[in-house]
Amino acid sequence: MSTPVAGFTAFIAGLIIALLAVIGGVKAVAGGQNAAAKSDTVVSYDVK
Amino acid sequence: MTTGRASARLRAAAPHLLGLLLPLLVLGPALGRGVVLSYDLAWSPDPRWTPVALGLSTPAPRAVPSDAVGILLGHVVGAGPAQALLLWGVLVLAATGAVRLSRLLRADLPWWAACAVVVAAVWNPFVLERLVVGQWTALLGYAVVPHLLVLARRVRVGEARGSAGLMAAVACSGVGGANSLVLAVLAVGPVLLLPRPAWRPLAGVVAAALGVAGAWAVPALVASPPSSAVGAAAFAPRPDTPLGTVLSLVAGGGFWNPATHPAERGSVLLAGVALVVVVLSLGTAARALARLDGLRLLAPAALGLALAVLAVLDPAGLWTGIVTSVPGGGVLRDAQKLVAPLVVLAASGVGVLVAGLRRPGGAAARVGGGALATVVALVPVLTLPSLAWGVGGRLTAVEVPADLRAAATLLSAAPEGGVGLLPWSQYRRYAWNGNRVSLSLVPRMVDQRVLADDALPLRSGRVPGEDPAAARVGRALAAGVDPLVALRREGVRYVLVERRVAPPAPDVVPPAGSRVLADTADALVLDLTPGAAPVQRVTPVASVVGWALTALTLLAALGVLARTGIRAARRLPEEHRGSVTRW
Numbered sequence: 001m002s003t004p005v006a007g008f009t010a011f012i013a014g015l016i017i018a019l020l021a022v023i024g025g026v027k028a029v030a031g032g033q034n035a036a037a038k039s040d041t042v043v044s045y046d047v048k
Numbered sequence: 049m050t051t052g053r054a055s056a057r058l059r060a061a062a063p064h065l066l067g068l069l070l071p072l073l074v075l076g077p078a079l080g081r082g083v084v085l086s087y088d089l090a091w092s093p094d095p096r097w098t099p100v101a102l103g104l105s106t107p108a109p110r111a112v113p114s115d116a117v118g119i120l121l122g123h124v125v126g127a128g129p130a131q132a133l134l135l136w137g138v139l140v141l142a143a144t145g146a147v148r149l150s151r152l153l154r155a156d157l158p159w160w161a162a163c164a165v166v167v168a169a170v171w172n173p174f175v176l177e178r179l180v181v182g183q184w185t186a187l188l189g190y191a192v193v194p195h196l197l198v199l200a201r202r203v204r205v206g207e208a209r210g211s212a213g214l215m216a217a218v219a220c221s222g223v224g225g226a227n228s229l230v231l232a233v234l235a236v237g238p239v240l241l242l243p244r245p246a247w248r249p250l251a252g253v254v255a256a257a258l259g260v261a262g263a264w265a266v267p268a269l270v271a272s273p274p275s276s277a278v279g280a281a282a283f284a285p286r287p288d289t290p291l292g293t294v295l296s297l298v299a300g301g302g303f304w305n306p307a308t309h310p311a312e313r314g315s316v317l318l319a320g321v322a323l324v325v326v327v328l329s330l331g332t333a334a335r336a337l338a339r340l341d342g343l344r345l346l347a348p349a350a351l352g353l354a355l356a357v358l359a360v361l362d363p364a365g366l367w368t369g370i371v372t373s374v375p376g377g378g379v380l381r382d383a384q385k386l387v388a389p390l391v392v393l394a395a396s397g398v399g400v401l402v403a404g405l406r407r408p409g410g411a412a413a414r415v416g417g418g419a420l421a422t423v424v425a426l427v428p429v430l431t432l433p434s435l436a437w438g439v440g441g442r443l444t445a446v447e448v449p450a451d452l453r454a455a456a457t458l459l460s461a462a463p464e465g466g467v468g469l470l471p472w473s474q475y476r477r478y479a480w481n482g483n484r485v486s487l488s489l490v491p492r493m494v495d496q497r498v499l500a501d502d503a504l505p506l507r508s509g510r511v512p513g514e515d516p517a518a519a520r521v522g523r524a525l526a527a528g529v530d531p532l533v534a535l536r537r538e539g540v541r542y543v544l545v546e547r548r549v550a551p552p553a554p555d556v557v558p559p560a561g562s563r564v565l566a567d568t569a570d571a572l573v574l575d576l577t578p579g580a581a582p583v584q585r586v587t588p589v590a591s592v593v594g595w596a597l598t599a600l601t602l603l604a605a606l607g608v609l610a611r612t613g614i615r616a617a618r619r620l621p622e623e624h625r626g627s628v629t630r631w
Contacts, residue, residue: 041551042473042505043473043475043476043477043485044506045087045474046306046506048485
């Protein structure tokens with residue numbers, strides 16, 4: 001594999017690995033989305 | 049072909065490839081079958097020339113001409129693919145622009161540094177927060193900023209033949225409406241004004257901006273709807289990190305709506321690391337610009353940040369006064385978008401920064417500069433992982449129920465009479481959209497004037513809308529008047545009650561003399577006055593004049609761009625024979 005191809009592949013692989021690693025951590029601390037749901041009497045624009 | 053030349057071509061292609069692929073990783077499920085509905089992103093699955101798309105539904109048109117662009121594209125490729133194409137294309141445009149600007153900062157930018165620029169341009173809080181809230185037009189503005197900075201500089205330093213290309217680019221930037229045009233003007237204006245005004249190109253750019261703005265600006269100025277001071281305060285930037293509002297803005301976040309803020313921005317560590325890289329990148333970019341001649345290219349970023357901070361501080365009500373009292377000031381109400389040039393500059397500066405870290409013989413290179421450069425290049429991703437895959441699924445394409453689409457088609461084909469929309473609320477949680485918050489789809493699906501609540505419900509209260517008829521209905525409902533009676537008083541002939549939504553649909557009993565046109569799981573459609581004569585739809589003169597201005601400006605701009613493209617294509621075989629194409 002030529003150097004640029006190897007470099008680009010390594011870069012993409014690094015991106016994906018980094019993502020997967022950190023997503024796990026953030027999911028652990030982030031609350032579930034759309035927690036409020038069908039029972040809303042008003043749907044505010046500034047809620048998840 | 050020699051191995052060396054093939055290798056050079058691969059290196060040159062790497063940022064292109066990443067610029068095409070990374071937006072796919074960002075959007076993920078948003079590119080699936082159906083349409084994405086998220087906050088302001090309400091996209092009809094059936095492209096239709098509705099009053100909303102034409103800017104006839106409210107005194108100050110909102111989605112003009114951006115919705116028209118989506119509809120035009122939708123007629124060609126289908127509504128869902130059109131939306132996907134626009135979202136993806138905007139991010140690709142941002143990536144190409146940032147690399148273009150970074151090559152201005154450093155002409156010999158290595159391919160891997162250009163890849164870092166792509167990452168920083170596509171992967172940042174500005175992109176995330178605007179994607180979640182569905183404002184692709186603000187992202188279009190963000191994406192055109194670097195291209196316009198480069199073009200404006202060319203005009204200033206005499207590299208361009210005239211300013212027709214710049215004028216055309218500004219005009220095309222205006223297809224996103226006020227959001228994108230404001231950012232285009234912010235990018236170009238200071239560059240043409242400083243240190244001494246270049247009057248001729250400046251006049252051309254102003255003419256292009258005014259022309260393309262016609263479709264929304266002319267009706268808005270004629271109607272002059274009141275702008276609420278409550279809105280000015282509600283839309284001021286807000287911290288999305290523990291570092292405070294100003295540093296949140298510098299780091300590319302600070303959008304006013306906390307529902308868009310990603311969880312990881314709440315971490316001092318992650319937000320701090322992201323901020324440090326942004327500040328270093330900005331410093332690097334500023335140094336490169338100082339060497340180049342172009343400190344004036346810093347002006348849009350500085351001015352944008354200053355205005356956003358002014359919106360936060362609002363000294364003596366100055367910002368509120370500008371937004372509510374100056375004609376057209378309302379387009380500045382959501383001031384966080386003005387940091388777009390700063391975000392662009394930081395993304396472009398990342399390239400120069402990592403290139404410096406890996407410079408052979410440099411101080412950083414001796415202490416593991418390569419590894420450090422890689423980490424810095426990946427910081428945007430590491431500190432904002434939730435942007436991946438449709439912002440962790442918050443942006444997911446869904447199929448709009450067939451019965452709701454059929455109801456919209458039925459009403460669009462019915463004699464003109466106006467449609468009252470219930471539940472009386474602008475925003476919905478559709479069960480079939482995963483209960484995500486979005487605008488009601490109906491005004492964008494039905495080719496009739498739709499009377500709907502246009503007030504903005506916030507946790508802190510309601511920001512009043514602009515439609516007096518809607519305000520009267522809202523007051524009547526608050527006083528306990530039956531919804532059908534309140535709507536009928538405003539002259540609507542039809543009522544569409546959306547079901548399987550929050551807030552829940554009111555219990556509507558078809559009154560005597562009315563006719564049920566559809567009664568399905570997702571929609572109840574009533575004709576309150578069957579057999580009544582169709583109402584004549586009136587198109588205000590201001591809208592006709594405005595659209596004519598916009599259309600003529602865009603046609604002229606496309607003509608200029610086509611001519612430039614043809615000339616460039618003719619020159620290409622001679623200039624690039626044997627050379628490697630680069631961004």
